[in-house]
Amino acid sequence: MQGYPFTWESGEGTVDWIEERLDKVLVTQEWRDVVRKASVLNILTRRSDHSALFLGILNLRERTGGGRKGFRFEMAWLHDEGCRGVVETTWIEGRDRGLQACIELCGNKLLRWGGDKYHRFDEKLRCLRKEQLRLRGRTDQNSLAEYQQLEERLAQLEAQEDAFWKQRAKQHWLKGADANTKFYHREMP
Structure with missing residues (x-):
C-alpha cells in the first residue's frame, strides 16, 4: 500500500x-x-x-x-478575452514550424497563461492538506491547535471553491437555457 x-x-x-x-x-x-x-x-x-x-x-x-x-483545454478560457490573444499571437509566432509544433506551442502558452488562473483552489488545497498530513497522529497541544486551524482553513477554502463552481455551473446552465429558449422561439410557427 x-x-x-x-x-x-x-x-x-x-x-x-x-x-x-x-x-x-x-x-x-x-x-x-x-x-x-x-x-x-x-x-x-x-x-x-x-x-x-x-x-x-x-x-x-x-x-x-x-x-x-x-495538455487539457479549459472551457473556462473561452470566456476570457486573453485566451484569444494568446492563441492568435502563438499562431503568428509558430506559423513557420508546422501544424503539430504550432499546436504544441499554443498548448504550452495557454497552460502558462491560464494554468494558475483557473486552478488556484487545487494548489491551495493541496498545500493545506500536505501541512495537515505532516501533523497527523501528533497529539501535543501545539500540533493539535495547528491541525484544527488547518482544518478550518480547508473547510473555508472548500466552501469558496464550491461557491465558485456552483456559480459557474449556474452561469453555464442559464446561458444554455437562454440559448434553448431562443432556439425554440425561432422554430415555433
Whole structure:
C-alpha cells in the first residue's frame, strides 16, 4: 500500500486521536500474477473516519512519461478575452514550424497563461492538506491547535471553491437555457 499507513481514525485532532490500519485489499496470487503492476493507494478523506483505498491496475507514471500531465483545454478560457490573444499571437509566432509544433506551442502558452488562473483552489488545497498530513497522529497541544486551524482553513477554502463552481455551473446552465429558449422561439410557427 502506498500513502499514509493508517486507514481508520477516531478522535481526529484531539488528544484521544487513534489511528489503525483496518481496511485492506485482498487478491489471489493468481490474479496478482496476471495483474503485475497493480498497487493500492491510501487516499485520506475529510468526510469519513475511513480512508479510500484505490486499487490501480496500471502503472500510470510509466504510461504518461513520469507523471507528466498532458495538455487539457479549459472551457473556462473561452470566456476570457486573453485566451484569444494568446492563441492568435502563438499562431503568428509558430506559423513557420508546422501544424503539430504550432499546436504544441499554443498548448504550452495557454497552460502558462491560464494554468494558475483557473486552478488556484487545487494548489491551495493541496498545500493545506500536505501541512495537515505532516501533523497527523501528533497529539501535543501545539500540533493539535495547528491541525484544527488547518482544518478550518480547508473547510473555508472548500466552501469558496464550491461557491465558485456552483456559480459557474449556474452561469453555464442559464446561458444554455437562454440559448434553448431562443432556439425554440425561432422554430415555433
